[in-house]
Amino acid sequence: MLEVLIYGIIIGSIWALVSSGFSLVFGVARILNFAHGIFFVLGAYFAILLYPYLGFFSIIPAILLVGAFGWIVYRFLISPIKQYEVMVILITLALALLVKEILLAIFKDISQSYPSLVSGLVTIAGVPVPTNRLVILGIAIVVIICLDLFIRRTKVGKFIMATSQDMEASMLVGIDVEWVYSVTMMISAILASLAGILYAQIYAVNPATAFRVLIYAFAIVILGGLGSVRGSIIASFIIGFIQVAISMFYEPRWAEIAALATIIFILIVRPKGLFGVE
Amino acid sequence: MKWLALVSLAVLTILPFFAPQSVVYLLGLTFIFVVYVVSWDLIAGYAGQINLGHTVFIGIGAYTTALLQNPERLGITIPHLPIWVTIILGGLMAVAFGFAIGAICLRLKGYYLALVTAILPLICIQLLNVYSDVFGGYEGFSIGFESSLASSLIAEYYISLIFMLICIVAIVYVVKSPLGIKLKAIREDEELAEAVGVDVVKYKLIAFCLSAFFAGLAGAVMVHYRITVGPDLFDIPLMLMIILAAVIGGLGTIYGPIVGAFLIYLAKNYIFVWIVQKLSLNVSDEIFLYILLIIIILKSPEGMFEKVRRMFS
Numbered sequence: 001m002l003e004v005l006i007y008g009i010i011i012g013s014i015w016a017l018v019s020s021g022f023s024l025v026f027g028v029a030r031i032l033n034f035a036h037g038i039f040f041v042l043g044a045y046f047a048i049l050l051y052p053y054l055g056f057f058s059i060i061p062a063i064l065l066v067g068a069f070g071w072i073v074y075r076f077l078i079s080p081i082k083q084y085e086v087m088v089i090l091i092t093l094a095l096a097l098l099v100k101e102i103l104l105a106i107f108k109d110i111s112q113s114y115p116s117l118v119s120g121l122v123t124i125a126g127v128p129v130p131t132n133r134l135v136i137l138g139i140a141i142v143v144i145i146c147l148d149l150f151i152r153r154t155k156v157g158k159f160i161m162a163t164s165q166d167m168e169a170s171m172l173v174g175i176d177v178e179w180v181y182s183v184t185m186m187i188s189a190i191l192a193s194l195a196g197i198l199y200a201q202i203y204a205v206n207p208a209t210a211f212r213v214l215i216y217a218f219a220i221v222i223l224g225g226l227g228s229v230r231g232s233i234i235a236s237f238i239i240g241f242i243q244v245a246i247s248m249f250y251e252p253r254w255a256e257i258a259a260l261a262t263i264i265f266i267l268i269v270r271p272k273g274l275f276g277v278e
Numbered sequence: 279m280k281w282l283a284l285v286s287l288a289v290l291t292i293l294p295f296f297a298p299q300s301v302v303y304l305l306g307l308t309f310i311f312v313v314y315v316v317s318w319d320l321i322a323g324y325a326g327q328i329n330l331g332h333t334v335f336i337g338i339g340a341y342t343t344a345l346l347q348n349p350e351r352l353g354i355t356i357p358h359l360p361i362w363v364t365i366i367l368g369g370l371m372a373v374a375f376g377f378a379i380g381a382i383c384l385r386l387k388g389y390y391l392a393l394v395t396a397i398l399p400l401i402c403i404q405l406l407n408v409y410s411d412v413f414g415g416y417e418g419f420s421i422g423f424e425s426s427l428a429s430s431l432i433a434e435y436y437i438s439l440i441f442m443l444i445c446i447v448a449i450v451y452v453v454k455s456p457l458g459i460k461l462k463a464i465r466e467d468e469e470l471a472e473a474v475g476v477d478v479v480k481y482k483l484i485a486f487c488l489s490a491f492f493a494g495l496a497g498a499v500m501v502h503y504r505i506t507v508g509p510d511l512f513d514i515p516l517m518l519m520i521i522l523a524a525v526i527g528g529l530g531t532i533y534g535p536i537v538g539a540f541l542i543y544l545a546k547n548y549i550f551v552w553i554v555q556k557l558s559l560n561v562s563d564e565i566f567l568y569i570l571l572i573i574i575i576l577k578s579p580e581g582m583f584e585k586v587r588r589m590f591s
Binding site for chain 1: 396
């Protein structure tokens with residue numbers, strides 16, 4: 001049981017990085033980004049590609065590259081058609097499939113991992129846990145706290161908050177809303193790519209991971225309430241526990257089916273999610 | 279417009295007598311694909327509900343008829359049913375599933391339907407692999423020649439053509455009926471429709487079930503046409519192809535997506551495959567579908583057909 005708790009928190013912290021970015025973009029710009037899983041996978045692949053040259057410093061250019069990619073995706077693909085909500089969904093889905101096919105052509109259908117940052121094993125209350133996973137947990141928590149501080153304390157963060165609350169009023173007081181959307185998309189991409197790199201240290205990524213990640217991300221944002229960043233962070237840990245419990249006591253391949261069952265259950269019982277607003 | 283439709287129908291009717299077999303076979307597949315696209319347009323274009331899991335209905339229809347024709351895979355014995363019975367049962371099974379999903383998601387406004395339906399195909403494929411001894415896993419299975427639509431290719435072609443025509447007529451009848459007008463009202467403004475007394479959830483659900491029915495039928499007919507069933511009928515590339523065909527034709531126009539479906543299905547099977555072979559790329563030809571979809575959405579988010587029509591009028 002304690003095992004489920006510890007491993008659930010670790011995977012939950014990775015999902016928190018994924019889903020907070022997804023929620024942020026939806027909350028601020030009302031964009032459902034089906035290409036979010038692509039940021040996750042690209043982050044991992046860039047870091048793996050650059051590792052032979054830069055070692056662990058490859059994480060930094062990898063997440064910056066994906067951040068730039070997120071900016072480009074917003075500027076050139078989403079921004080021109082933003083008033084057509086359906087088309088935004090379709091274009092991000094098409095982009096996700098396109099990038100997945102390109103990755104498949106380059107890397108083939110082989111799962112790859114990123115080397116562990118540290119080695120060793122520590123025992124927490126009788127449960128052996130690889131030290132690396134604790135480092136991952138630490139990184140994820142620090143980044144999430146930084147995100148929270150960034151949004152609430154900095155000027156850019158306040159622009160983001162203002163835009164999410166009232167887009168037109170923000171324009172009136174002189175906020176460049178388009179710029180805010182681009183920055184939000186970039187932050188979201190950076191968070192997802194970091195999550196991808198951390199995930200690739202524990203498990204492995206292949207091009208199809210992009211869509212598996214989407215299943216969890218959707219389950220989390222619906223559980224946490226669409227658009228609520230804090231709700232998604234809490235929901236991430238719940239989904240993390242469910243996933244680890246099913247993988248340990250039953251079969252890993254049922255974990256995604258359980259995620260879907262969670263979604264259906266929440267939609268029946270409490271459609272606005274745990275912390276959602278109407 | 280009407281003349282164009284009649285002339286193309288006449289051409290399609292006499293085509294099997296002089297076209298090569300491979301072309302006839304592919305056109306037969308195209309007719310069924312047209313039904314996928316038109317049934318998706320009914321819910322996405324007319325009712326404005328973004329269903330990204332249309333392939334789930336296709337797949338359920340397909341596997342239902344395939345398993346009923348091969349009940350030994352399920353480990354049950356049932357009397358042998360004629361294929362038209364199992365095809366209709368496939369459609370009804372899709373409706374039952376559509377009703378369950380629709381009843382949960384359609385009462386909620388906003389994005390829930392898109393989110394849930396987007397992951398359904400992935401989950402279904404996962405289930406096909408978990409129970410691979412029943413569903414045949416990644417490979418699918420062959421349903422046997424004795425279960426084919428007809429004994430000759432030409433007969434299959436005509437059955438497929440008639441099936442498409444019946445479905446188109448039925449769907450056009452639906453969208454022209456008072457139900458179609460209510461659906462349009464829901465698409466344009468859900469709250470306003472509710473305010474003038476349209477039971478929004480009920481009509482969305484009816485449209486969703488109708489769309490599921492035609493998709494399930496088409497999936498089932500597809501299985502008997504090509505005698506194999508496989509997870510490709512569930513998969514996202516097929517979904518994207520359906521979306522692309524409808525978007526090219528213009529959502530919510532029924533006739534536009536029919537044209538789009540012919541263009542895309544034939545382009546994919548002739549032009550894209552040819553390009554990949556010519557350039558000897560080691561990528562799937564689907565990559566062109568995605569690029570094309572991105573370009574078309576950027577160039578004309580309101581639909582290509584609409585643009586062309588406005589140019590001429």
